[in-house]
Amino acid sequence: MKYPYSFDPKKRRIAKIYTMTKILNGLINGFLVPAVFLTAFLYSGGSDYIASLMPESWIAVPLYTIVFLLILSLVHLPLRFYSSFVYEHKHGLSTQTLAGWTGDYAKSSVLSYAFSLAAVTGVYYLMSSYELWWLWAGAVYLAMFAVLDYISPVFILPLFYKLEPLKDRKYRKKILDVCRKLGATGISNVLVANESQRSVKANALFTGYGATKRIVLFDTLMNNFTKDEIETVIGHEVGHYLNRDMLKGFLLEAVLIFPVLYIVDMALRAFAPGLGIEPYAIASLPLFMLAYTLINFVLMPFSGYYSRRMETAADAFALDHIRKPFAQISAEKRLADNALQDHEPPAWAEMLIYSHPAPIKRIKLAEDWARKNGKR
Template sequence: MPIKYPYEFDPKKRNMAKLYSRQRLLMGIANGIIIELLTLLLILLFQANVFLKEALSPLPTLLVVPLYAFFLMTIMNLAKLPLSFYAGYVFEHKYGLSNYTIRGWFKDYMKRQLIGYIIGIITLTAFFYLWSVSSWWLVAGVLYTLFSVFLNYIYPVVLVPFFYKFGPYRNQRHKKKLLALCRMLGVSEIKDVIVVKESEKSKKPNAFFTGFGNTKKIALFDTLTNNFTEDEIETVIGHELGHYVNHDIWRSIAVDAIKIFPVLFIIDKIMHSSVNYFGIAYFGDLAALPLFMLLFSVAELIAMPLANTYSRRREAEADLFALNTVQKAKAQVSTEKRLADLSLGDHRPHPIIEALFHTHPATWRRIKMAREWKKK
């Protein structure tokens, strides 16, 4: 069946997208903010933090802190599990966006939890032991930034293959064209184009780069290659190349590095003032770990609008890069409309919602940019 081009919005999907986006946002706020913060607050108010510390105290010292972090994370994950399952499986199936089986969803859920536990236990244990260091927040900020760089390196080559199956991009003619586009822009280290089998999980399209150095590859979701024209795919790759050429990942790490130091400094002052509250006997008490997690989560929440504003600017720059290099404004408009319909994204969210929660510019803004570029 030929792919319709240029794509125009489906009015029925636009109505569905409004409902879907609103409900998904509410569930995200409930699970990612309210339940998480409330769980940590209840742990402190009922002094479960002290009970857990005393329960683990007979164990060898080296095990106490990692196990304390493990049980804290388990309590939070159990509190969030019902809504996580509904939002990730039931709700997505309700709107026809998921291809998961229950077994497949839980398999990926457990993989995400495993990675979350490894990263969480390492970071929480490190933060705890750093509390005994003078100006711990300064040292912690440096180590946090270095760890972010490390995760950036291993994510595409270790974590992505952990979740996805890959296959070759069989359209050899178009593959050569995409690689030629990379070379034209000076990105000669990208040597291959592969297909990610996302259709086993969902109907949502995407693309990204994977691999190290001269082994880098373009990864296209099969939901992209099966539903988009070649011109549309090129605009998507042009956008991703914009991020790559403009070093947006490194920019984001730098912004996080700038942010983390004042955040940890303020947390340090609050935690010193919290001694004798919530069963916390002294600064550096293991029972203070839930308070640290709560304060860190609140800080991330407060910083989110600014972080999202920065993200939207970088995404807009990547859109402009695609327009200037691929030079297919008509295809870029078609891509934005098709992406919105396939993912049920609200193309015109309320400005306040966009400002607070959206990491990408609203679809109507991206379409407007492409149309204005075409007129120049």
């Protein structure tokens, strides 16, 4: 295995095209397509028509929601399939079979429908019961957010990955010793996920909290990175854990969700009557989703900036405590080539889309640290 790793010039050229295509696809399928579809669905009377077919009972809300989500899924499906399967195979990043992709899509759709069905039914019940429904809805959202973070490692992650304890006992002990040395106590689970069945991309994460807390390492990381590189990746994740970034993420959600839902409430009351729809009737769901989508698009640069700051702090933690800047630089370069990530994307793309700093900035952080600390 080549170490220290240097950028592959050919992959760097391909990464420019690949990354920009993925960014544009994400913007189109994540914002433009739903915005156009939801607007057309509202102004064509489609929402009101489907709502008129529903029985006049409590079941109207969940039944409408299921029909609407199925239509929305069909609208998203072509671009989603192209981006996550066809395009990934084109660039040699996906190892997944069509059957595997279909299975993952089905499982993620069922989970999404289940949570969305519960959320929409709950929100429209609150709308019909409380004038300040958005306060109650925000509180319920935060409770669900916390519960999902807790159960995800135990119930959701295993639906998509085969998780096994790290078999190399000596290396497992070394990883746990590193965690304890850095102050991350109470962690006994080091699991390996079979990402190689899906892609060549590498990753690692701390997930869960309390009794569900564990480290998950992708087998693509374990098999294709040196132990020093892996140690810096783990140091980064420990940095997230000790910096309480999961709690910070929750607090950010808590700060944002209430004003977001309040603005959605204003949009429903302002625009629904002009469409011939009662603001709090289930036919207003597309308007609710349109307003929510547009607000989140506006907030993306702010939440992205907050996330990138946390990532930079985790990088700095790894440098200060693992103290292997050249292994960290090597890992950043290998990760970027591994995922065909543009190491120096346009500033607007990083500001709008990126949850992590551009690789070139992460590399520079490590280079600067090495100079300041006399590492050569």
